[in-house]
Amino acid sequence: MKYLSEYRDGRVARALVAKIRAAASRPWVLMEVCGGQTHTIVKQGLDELLDGAVEMIHGPGCPVCVTPIEQIDRALHLAARDDVLFTSFGDMLRVPGSACDLLAIRARGGNVRIVYSPLDALELARKHPDRQVVFFAVGFETTAPANAMAVWRARELGVTNFTVLVSHVTVPPAMIALLGSPDNRVQAFLAAGHVCTVMGWTEYEPIAAKYRVPIVVTGFEPVDILEGILMAVRQLEEGRHEVENQYARSVRREGNQPAQDLVSRVFEVVDRKWRGIGEIPRSGLGLRPEFAEFDAERRFGLEGIHASESPLCHAGEVLRGRLKPVECPAFGAQCTPEMPLGAPMVSSEGACAAYYHFGRLRRPASAEV
Amino acid sequence: MSLDTLAAAGLVCPAPAPATDRVQLGHGSGGKLSATLLRQRFLPRFRNDVLAQLGDAAVVKVGREELAVSTDTFVVSPLEFPGGNIGSLAVHGTVNDLAMMGAQPLYLSAGFVLEEGLPFDVLDRVLDAMAAAVREAGVLLVTGDTKVVERGKADGIFVNTTGIGRLLPAFRPAPDRARPGDAIVISGPIGRHGIAIMAAREGLGFEAQIESDSANLFPLVDRLRGALGGAVSVLRDPTRGGVASALNEIATQSGVGIELDETALPIPGPVSAACELLGLDPLYVANEGVFLAFVPAAFADDAVEALRMHPLGRGAALIGRVVQEHPRLVVLRTEIGGTRVVDMLPGDQLPRIC
Numbered sequence: 052m053k054y055l056s057e058y059r060d061g062r063v064a065r066a067l068v069a070k071i072r073a074a075a076s077r078p079w080v081l082m083e084v085c086g087g088q089t090h091t092i093v094k095q096g097l098d099e100l101l102d103g104a105v106e107m108i109h110g111p112g113c114p115v116c117v118t119p120i121e122q123i124d125r126a127l128h129l130a131a132r133d134d135v136l137f138t139s140f141g142d143m144l145r146v147p148g149s150a151c152d153l154l155a156i157r158a159r160g161g162n163v164r165i166v167y168s169p170l171d172a173l174e175l176a177r178k179h180p181d182r183q184v185v186f187f188a189v190g191f192e193t194t195a196p197a198n199a200m201a202v203w204r205a206r207e208l209g210v211t212n213f214t215v216l217v218s219h220v221t222v223p224p225a226m227i228a229l230l231g232s233p234d235n236r237v238q239a240f241l242a243a244g245h246v247c248t249v250m251g252w253t254e255y256e257p258i259a260a261k262y263r264v265p266i267v268v269t270g271f272e273p274v275d276i277l278e279g280i281l282m283a284v285r286q287l288e289e290g291r292h293e294v295e296n297q298y299a300r301s302v303r304r305e306g307n308q309p310a311q312d313l314v315s316r317v318f319e320v321v322d323r324k325w326r327g328i329g330e331i332p333r334s335g336l337g338l339r340p341e342f343a344e345f346d347a348e349r350r351f352g353l354e355g356i357h358a359s360e361s362p363l364c365h366a367g368e369v370l371r372g373r374l375k376p377v378e379c380p381a382f383g384a385q386c387t388p389e390m391p392l393g394a395p396m397v398s399s400e401g402a403c404a405a406y407y408h409f410g411r412l413r414r415p416a417s418a419e420v
Numbered sequence: 421m422s423l424d425t426l427a428a429a430g431l432v433c434p435a436p437a438p439a440t441d442r443v444q445l446g447h448g449s450g451g452k453l454s455a456t457l458l459r460q461r462f463l464p465r466f467r468n469d470v471l472a473q474l475g476d477a478a479v480v481k482v483g484r485e486e487l488a489v490s491t492d493t494f495v496v497s498p499l500e501f502p503g504g505n506i507g508s509l510a511v512h513g514t515v516n517d518l519a520m521m522g523a524q525p526l527y528l529s530a531g532f533v534l535e536e537g538l539p540f541d542v543l544d545r546v547l548d549a550m551a552a553a554v555r556e557a558g559v560l561l562v563t564g565d566t567k568v569v570e571r572g573k574a575d576g577i578f579v580n581t582t583g584i585g586r587l588l589p590a591f592r593p594a595p596d597r598a599r600p601g602d603a604i605v606i607s608g609p610i611g612r613h614g615i616a617i618m619a620a621r622e623g624l625g626f627e628a629q630i631e632s633d634s635a636n637l638f639p640l641v642d643r644l645r646g647a648l649g650g651a652v653s654v655l656r657d658p659t660r661g662g663v664a665s666a667l668n669e670i671a672t673q674s675g676v677g678i679e680l681d682e683t684a685l686p687i688p689g690p691v692s693a694a695c696e697l698l699g700l701d702p703l704y705v706a707n708e709g710v711f712l713a714f715v716p717a718a719f720a721d722d723a724v725e726a727l728r729m730h731p732l733g734r735g736a737a738l739i740g741r742v743v744q745e746h747p748r749l750v751v752l753r754t755e756i757g758g759t760r761v762v763d764m765l766p767g768d769q770l771p772r773i774c
Contacts (some may be wrong), residue, residue: 055696061683064756135663139700141770158444165770167622167698244567273756325482389766406760 058272067277068100073367074284075104080236082229082372084222085243086113087193087271088382093405095273107282108236108372109224111328112243114190114413115142116370116394119324120360122189122218123148125353128163129185129216132351136179138172139162139187141165146394148357156315169201169215176205176213179396184345193245195219195336196310197316202338214347217337219289220323222246223254224334229371230262236372241269241276244298249314255294263292270298281385293380317342326394329419366393369402376406383407446767450661450706453767454528455669464531470717474673475595476517476656479587489515489525499542499576500688501620503632504517504611504708506577510706512634513659516584519638520655520711522593522645523585525557530564533578536571546577557636560584588642590650593714596673597653602742603720605713607640607727608633608735610663611691613703619694628690633709640732644713647726654671654714657707662763663701667750668764680740680762696769704769714742 057063083315089109092098095109111117114206130137144153144163157163162182163201167171169186188198198215198260205213222243229235243254247268259266265286269279279297286293296302312337321336338346350353358365363381368374376382376395386392388404395401446453463471470478477490494510504512515525530550534543554561565768616632618624637657644652655672658666662687671678687702695702710730715723720738729732750762 059755061756068756094760095754095756096760097756100758144770146766154444154446158442167624264590273754402601408763 056274058270058274060274064273064277065096065145066144067281071101071277071281071284072104074281074288075290078103078106079284079287079401080106080108080238080372081241082110082152082237082239083241083269083276084110084112084123084226086116087245087403088241088243089113089405090267091271091273091276093284093408097276098271101280103376106109107283108278109127109370109371109405110372111229111325112191112222112246113342113395113401114194114220115397117144117325117328117364118143118146118189118394119326120148120358121322121324121356122216123152125152125356126153126216127156128353128356129133129347129351130156130163131159131163132150132183133352134183135248136162136175136182136184137168137187138162138164138175138184138395140167142397143187143189145177145391145397147391153299169198170204173201173205173213175212176210180212182212184200184213186213186215188217188219188378189304190219191243191246192221192249192314193243194315195314196249196307196412199313202317202342203313206342206347214345214350215338216347216353217318217399218323219336220325221320221334221336223258224331225325225328226255226258227262228328228331228334230264234373237264239265239287240267241279242266244268244270244275244292244301247296247302247306248300251304251306252294252302253304254294257365259292259294265292266294268296268298268302270301282370307385314383323399325370327370361392364393366395366403369393369395377404379403430769434768439644441691444767446765447770448548448660448677449765450659451465451767454661455764466564473594474724476520477523477583477585478505486587488518488521488581488585488587490517490521490585491578491580492517493578495575495578496617497575498620499546501632502616502629504634504670505546505549506579507546507548509634509708510579511550511553511557511559512583512636514581516637516657516659516708518583518585518710520587520593520657521639522591522641522652523587523639523656524642525559525583525585527584528554528561529582530561531580532564532566533565533574534568535574535576536568538576542576553636557638570571577746581688590643590648591645591652593652593655593672595654595656596674596675598670598675598678598714598742599653600676600742600744601717602653602714602716603678603717603723603738604667604740604742605679605715605720605723606663606710606737606739607637607713608710609686609688609691609734610658610707610710611702611705613659613708615691615694615702616680617706617710618698624694624698629689630690630694633717634708635709637709637711637732637734640727640730641711643726643730643733644723648719650716651719652715652723654712655711658724659708660706662704662706664701664750664762665764667762670714672748672752675747676739677743677746677748679743680750680752681753682752684737684739686735686737686739691704701767704765717741 172186320338321337395403477488612633727736
């Protein structure tokens with residue numbers, strides 16, 4: 052595949068690893084913000100190749116991991132209703148709510164369908180005028196434009212049986228929350244390339260300046276990530292703290308203006324709870340009042356659903372880089388990929404699931420955890 | 421409103437475990453949930469030495485003759501897809517299971533569940549493809565059954581086929597026979613069946629149409645037997661759950677470690693592109709026309725060469741090896757030199773958001 056295979060070239064990647072090792076005078080602590088980057092790091096074993104030179108902390112940029120448990124419970128509630136056809140991206144289906152997940156609701160007769168785009172969900176609403184079609188609008192700035200587009204189109208087309216259950220979050224407030232925390236260990240960030248494709252990087256400039264932290268806008272292939280790490284390590288070594296762009300083939304400083312316009316026409320900035328982290332002010336997107344008729348929480352009266360995490364789950368500390376997954380008492384015991392207590396154990400990009408597999412490799416004697 | 425409302429609707433599962441009191445779709449995925457379902461509910465009730473073999477087919481003795489028996493049920497949606505339909509698939513699936521035990525397929529039975537309202541032209545196309553596959557495989561369909569259920573109680577057609585085959589002499593591949601030092605060969609490119617089905621089901625229009633690889637593998641197995649004979653230790657067709665699940669099962673049953681080379685995996689460009697787009701891993705995507713062969717390392721090149729002589733085996737490749745380290749684990753050496761564990765999935769592969 053053009054524009055892909057060259058970013059997976061083993062020789063280029065190994066040369067970059069050698070450069071990072073040569074450049075790093077001490078083990079630096081970097082955070083990759085995005086779950087897609089975590090996925091590549093784990094899938095390609097990059098953390099293992101960089102062991103001793105750079106410690107990668109897996110950041111909170113996995114929508115599956117940070118969608119608050121109340122929203123999952125609200126999704127479960129909707130999916131269980133006879134009149135609802137509940138649509139979602141695939142990997143939300145196994146995220147545990149207070150009592151179960153969407154797959155379990157489906158097994159009990161709930162109508163849950165995987166879609167690849169919110170516009171497919173809108174199409175389902177048009178095809179099934181007798182059903183209430185709800186789309187689970189989760190994710191960061193990357194998925195926000197398409198979700199905004201679905202709501203916009205629904206209003207244009209006068210579709211009245213389509214709503215969205217919104218749990219959008221934005222990256223910069225989470226970075227500020229992490230940096231402001233007294234026990235922060237992160238010394239530099241790889242910013243999420245696709246978030247910046249939409250938003251550009253101007254909002255990161257004040258963060259880099261205020262907290263004196265290098266931020267490198269980075270892509271998702273192994274060569275991208277290693278380049279991003281090298282750029283961040285060089286900044287750290289030279290005492291610089293700038294926003295740099297590794298992902299120049301996709302990201303411009305000002306981002307994608309039409310996408311930003313659409314997002315700000317449909318959504319407004321709201322306070323948002325992050326699973327495992329808590330409420331972060333002005334860190335999410337909610338529907339603007341003029342689109343309230345498309346708000347599933349309002350149409351179905353879900354505001355009253357509250358929930359709490361399993362007290363056994365320490366996902367929040369893992370997501371903030373305070374606790375290694377293996378240090379959690381529930382890890383591998385009460386909490387496994389088959390029976391996850393917290394979201395980071397669910398998907399392959401979740402930090403706990405990643406450690407679960409690597410732990411098995413390092414301790415073959417306990418292969419049958 | 422709270423979870424009590426869910427409970428009142430009878431739709432909440434017993435806390436804290438995710439629905440453990442009933443069947444979920446993931447139980448049919450070929451992953452860990454499927455294995456648990458078998459281990460906890462089926463095997464204990466029917467325990468016997470033949471069943472305990474847990475191969476693609478059972479080997480039974482009738483008089484002095486050793487026979488292989490295998491059964492499989494097909495519930496594919498859509499019924500027709502690029503490269504085949506449920507009829508041809510139902511033949512290929514079962515004859516391949518026999519071939520993986522080193523048996524020559526001879527006889528088939530077929531049971532049909534038809535849904536009220538199924539158009540006859542669809543049924544005819546399915547039966548035509550099935551008849552053609554039976555002829556091509558050189559087997560006889562000797563008994564069958566049809567049932568019709570009310571509209572909505574089935575999805576068009578469900579088919580079960582059972583096959584009987586004769587074990588070939590001095591050729592006894594089995595899933596517990598992998599040994600450190602074996603080379604792992606795949607007979608062709610992976611991921612085509614699963615992606616073809618998904619593209620047809622979801623109406624995803626990719627630039628390049630991907631066809632299912634559904635095919636009768638016995639001629640290719642026979643070719644390998646001709647070249648290597650009894651040296652072949654394991655044969656396995658990586659259907660549901662893909663190459664990753666098949667290799668995990670073999671690693672567990674043989675008590676060995678498996679190492680894969682990412683760069684050696686034959687993944688067709690369109691499959692790879694579709695997987696990128698959908699957030700899927702081709703290692704877990706179903707195949708219906710390739711098999712994995714474990715052979716002593718000294719025979720690896722002979723095996724690849726023998727397979728490549730046959731049209732179905734042109735894409736054959738050496739993809740990995742059996743090792744003493746990390747028993748029961750499948751580990752992939754990535755293109756850039758890192759490693760990762762290729763685990764069984766808990767259930768179905770779920771497309772990722774980002």
